[in-house]
């Protein structure tokens with residue numbers, strides 16, 4: 256059977272793209288080797304981050320580099336094979352992380368973030384997924400007056416961008432989460448208009464189910480090859496899977512951290528690199544119930560109330576996709592987390608690990624491929640792909656259906672890494 260569009264990847268990004276396309280009249284096939292929402296979009300911290308208007312630059316200050324160097328941090332760790340494999344992308348990341356460059360990147364990034372909650376809301380309503388969402392913000396905990404003051408100052412500036420917050424004293428924080436032990440903390444920022452999802456995978460599944468209700472097709476297949484169709488009458492795409500070959504007019508690559516592997520044989524080589532994170536759940540009891548996700552700002556981990564239990568999520572580990580799990584960072588995080596909340600019974604015997612798909616300039620790739628017609632890219636959303644899936648999906652639909660765009664996608668084009676192109680960044 257021929258489809259108007261094949262979308263590869265049923266994470267938050269691919270599912271949202273498939274949903275928007277199907278809703279707007281295309282006949283869509285979404286392919287994934289697993290069921291929807293079982294990879295990175297499963298294991299994240301479940302925050303729809305309206306406050307995330309700042310990116311995560313590479314540390315450039317000497318003090319910050321010295322802090323990271325011993326490789327014992329809870330927020331970031333690195334493995335030598337990954338530094339070697341991704342050295343070019345990391346060098347670019349470092350170059351893009353100058354203050355002037357970050358300022359420009361953030362102004363572009365913010366055009367996407369501005370739509371995150373409203374775009375999720377449209378899909379939540381359509382798929383009846385409201386019970387998974389809490390619209391009461393999340394808490395950014397601070398251990399030092401200095402970091403709290405700095406964050407509060409930035410938060411005031413961020414109001415102009417539509418970000419709402421409240422600075423909480425230690426007493427106010429204790430009143431909000433009476434089961435937590437906030438010894439060692441001085442206060443928090445309560446991000447008011449960000450949302451929390453109690454089961455990120457279930458939200459992707461709800462969107463995917465709604466896509467099927469609109470007569471969209473999902474198939475569980477491993478894509479082995481994509482190739483331009485050689486049939487002159489109907490130029491388009493052939494998608495070869497372990498089971499069947501599918502034909503479509505358009506092809507969307509939304510395979511998260513695996514996207515580059517799929518497009519490399521076609522002559523693309525984007526500097527996509529993975530940043531791994533781990534999580535583990537702990538059974539919820541009367542003693543450890545919390546109502547908000549809490550991010551320990553100074554140590555870089557999240558504790559969130561999920562359907563599966565309290566989910567403890569680590570910061571980033573710069574490692575290769577195929578590297579075995581290394582639980583060192585998680586172990587240190589769990590020691591810190593269990594001082595805040597009693598974490599007695601682990602739900603899983605082994606922690607989950609998954610990789611954020613990252614680009615050196617901290618922006619996703621959204622738009623047409625430059626070497627082939629009707630090939631579209633939607634990946635590289637790094638720390639906020641769960642947040643930005645729906646707006647990305649809408650943009651992919653608008654591009655394919657040649658409609659006016661909700662957001663200018665030029666800053667997210669795939670050609671920005673082409674060697675000869677002037678990048679127009681102060682690097």
Ligand SMILES: Cc1cc2nc3c(=O)[nH]c(=O)nc-3n(C[C@H](O)[C@H](O)[C@H](O)COP(=O)(O)OP(=O)(O)OC[C@H]3O[C@@H](n4cnc5c(N)ncnc54)[C@H](O)[C@@H]3O)c2cc1C
Pocket residue numbers: 263264265266267268269286287288289292293294295296297298299300301302303304476477478479509510511512513514517530531532533534568569609610611612633634635636637638639640641642643
């Ligand atoms: C620990 C952690 C915490 C995070 N917290 C947050 C958060 O709170 N908020 C937020 O917004 N973001 C968060 N993120 C980031 C977010 O999870 C990712 O950016 C997002 O899930 C990426 O979605 P995706 O659809 O691009 O990729 P994925 O969810 O990884 O989906 C890609 C899909 O492609 C499929 N695929 C790949 N190759 C093939 C192939 N050859 N054939 C068939 N299928 C294929 C995979 O099976 C997969 O299902 C976090 C990430 C981590 C790791």
